Amino acid sequence: MSVYAPTRSAAGTPAGPRTTNRPRRSASGPLREAGPLTYIALSLVLLFSAFPLYWMFVVATRGNQAIAQRPPAVLPGGQFAGNVVRTLENPAANFTTGLLNSAIVATTTTVSVVFFCSLAGFALAKLRFRGRNALLIGIVLTMMLPVQMAVVPMLIMMDAFDWRGDLRAVIVPFMVTGFGVFMLRQYALQGVPDELIESARVDGCSTFRTYWSIVLPALRPAMVVLGILTFMQNWNEFIWPIAVLGPDNPTVQVSIHNLNLGYTSDFALMFTGATFATLPLLLVFVVFGRKLIGGIMDGAIKG
Amino acid sequence: MKIVKGAGTVPDREPPVPGDAPAGEPRQERRTRWQSLRGRFDRRFSPYLFIAPYFLLFGIFGVFPMLFTFWVSLHDWSFIGGKAGFAGLDNYAFLVTDAKFWNALLNTLGIFVVAIVPQLLIALFLADTLNRQLRWRGFFRMGVILPYVTSIAAMAIVFGQLFGRDFGLINLSLESFGLDGIDWRSNRLASWVAIAVMIDWRWLGFNTLIYLAAMQAIPRDLYESAAIDGASRLRQFWQITVPMVRPTIMFTVIIATIGQMQLFTEPVIFSADYRGGNQNQFQTVAMLMFEEARQLDNFGYGAAISWIIFVLIVIFAVINVLFISRIRSAT
Incomplete structure (x- = not known):
């Protein structure tokens, strides 16, 4: 198929628009050499970044005596398995359900956001149609509005839909984001050459086919970053799930919240729960960390 | 072909x-x-x-709830009793005189100031540090952004323990230096500091990377000519680096303001309820909204507070758009 040939050559051009017109190329001369003080300062910041995570793990692998002990424990202990069982069996937290639900919610919303936002972003960047600019302005003006703050009307709506306590309540409202549309639109503007779309047209591709086999591959770098951000955001969603989901069918954040309400002094229990809620994100970080850094630094976030 | x-x-x-x-x-x-x-x-x-799909879903779960919020805020409305009658602007009239609302607004803005000033300053210095010929550059960048990729509620639990009055590590360290421990939850300013530390821990690296990207775009001959003129490194930082990344700083401030208006997770976990301490010393507007709507079953008033949060965010968003388009047209 002739469609694929231009696609591959697009991937071969220096990886999208952001690297090519990045102004840093104009900066001349070598960077200033880093001295030992620089390394010391950076190491301190690293320590500050990692310490709370490390401490979480230390307490989660020990009992509650690790907290009261003086001087405090420094190394992880051997009680992690016991704490895990205790946390999973805790009736207030419902952790197994919470973890499963969070995985479902974060994955579904991520796939959906990336798909629908790339469709809309492509249309707004590359297709000509009436009302395009007005719609784009509408998105830019509303993308900062937090739907999460509309707790009251959303609760009334969810009762009308009979979705209260149901996962649909925390998935469906978050299946698209204005930020995602805008971000992918900005990327498509430069990252998808008009010639490719034209030639697909000439070849007789429908618009959706053009999107699927040409635009989607070209948008991939930006879609990965959007995917990471969306996954993190929905994994972390707090105010709306605790408003609409009951303790029987929680997300992991709701589980943590319920533990925190009832077991404020059982730190081993809470820290193990906290570890559960953090580990999947750390996994995302290990796999996609570099892409995320690239996305933040290339201005993907700024749109 | x-x-x-x-x-x-x-x-x-x-x-x-x-x-x-x-x-x-x-x-x-x-x-x-x-x-x-x-x-x-x-x-x-x-x-x-x-x-x-975007406009359909955003219409149902974005635009409609916003407008519906306003409609609910004009009524006496409770979850149990449903709509109980038109109240006009009574909810807003009450809001203006409600000491709890002003207290929550003060807390929200206060925590913002306590958090944002050190956060931006440290991020600027850190970005400047990372903008050098570094070994293990990727490693340091990963380390800096690590906190951004964690669960907010989970880390709030950890920080809540670190800031504990009796067994918190921070008080333990203070005491080991011969200082008095601080009751982080009951003292207003101390509670603001504790919450600000949680926010800064999470966002420091994010802002650092954004500044770093901006700094990499500064032409280096600016520094060279400044060095020839005998400007010290600190002077170069304040007179070249900071002015050159000022638009980026403004951008991060606006984003942070919009996020701050919704501050909820950290203080809720920190206080283990929605009141934010015995005297509401760290209750934010989002917490007050949630408390009124969900716990006190006061939907109408909760909606009024939501609406005020929207209005404030819209103001910031408009500033944001105007500001960014001004930068765009300038470059």
């Missing part, structure tokens, strides 16, 4: 499919007409189909 652009092909018509060629003449023609019709239909309506 290489396609030559503008070589006389009509983009709307599909090329004949080779395998279908032996078909009779009229059939072929009909088929082509149908295909061109389909092509025109596709060109005309596909854009709307592509944007439809």
Whole structure:
């Protein structure tokens, strides 16, 4: 198929628009050499970044005596398995359900956001149609509005839909984001050459086919970053799930919240729960960390 | 296959499919007409189909709830009793005189100031540090952004323990230096500091990377000529680096303001309820909204607070858009 040939050559051009017109190329001369003080300062910041995570793990692998002990424990202990069982069996937290639900919610919303936002972003960047600019302005003006703050009307709506306590309540409202549309639109503007779309047209591709086999591959770098951000955001969603989901069918954040309400002094229990809620994100970080850094630094976030 | 652009092909018509060629003449023609019709239909309506999911979902779960919020805020409304009558602007009249609302607004803005000033300053210095010839550059960047990729509620639990009055590590360290421990939850300023530390821990690296990107775009000859003029490094930082990244700083401040108006998770976990301490010393506006709506079953008033949060965020968002378009047109 002739469609694929231009696609591959697009991937071969220096990886999208952001690297090519990045102004840093104009900066001349070598960077200033880093001295030992620089390394010391950076190491301190690293320590500050990692310490709370490390401490979480230390307490989660020990009992509650690790907290009261003086001087405090420094190394992880051997009680992690016991704490895990205790946390999973805790009736207030419902952790197994919470973890499963969070995985479902974060994955579904991520796939959906990336798909629908790339469709809309492509249309707004590359297709000509009436009302395009007005719609784009509408998105830019509303993308900062937090739907999460509309707790009251959303609760009334969810009762009308009979979705209260149901996962649909925390998935469906978050299946698209204005930020995602805008971000992918900005990327498509430069990252998808008009010639490719034209030639697909000439070849007789429908618009959706053009999107699927040409635009989607070209948008991939930006879609990965959007995917990471969306996954993190929905994994972390707090105010709306605790408003609409009951303790029987929680997300992991709701589980943590319920533990925190009832077991404020059982730190081993809470820290193990906290570890559960953090580990999947750390996994995302290990796999996609570099892409995320690239996305933040290339201005993907700024749109 | 290489396609030559503008070589006389009509983009709307599909090329004949080779395998279908032996078909009779009229059939072929009909088929082509149908295909061109389909092509025109596709060109005309596909854009709307592509944007439809976004606008449909955003309409139902974005625009409508916002407007509905305002409608609810004009009523006495409770979850249990439902709508109980039109109240006009009574909820807003009450809000203006409600000491709890002003207290929550003060806390929200106070925590913002306590958090943002050190956060931006440290991020600037840190970005400047990372903008050097570094070994293990990727490693340091990963380390800096690590907190951004964690669960907010989970880390609030950890920080809540670190800031504990009796067994918190921070008080333990203070005491080991011969200082008095601080009651982080009951003292207003101390509670603001504790929450600000949680926010800064999470966002420091994010802002650092954004500043680093901006700093990499500064032409280096600026520094060279400044060095020739005998400007010290600190002076170069304040007189070249900071002015050059000022638009980026403004951007991060606006984003942070919008996020701050919704501050909820950290203080809720920190206080283990929605009150934010015995005297509401660290209750934010989002917490007050949640408390009124969810715990006190006061939907109308909760909606009024939501609406005020929207209005404030809209103001910041408009500033944001104006500001960014001004930067865009300037460059």
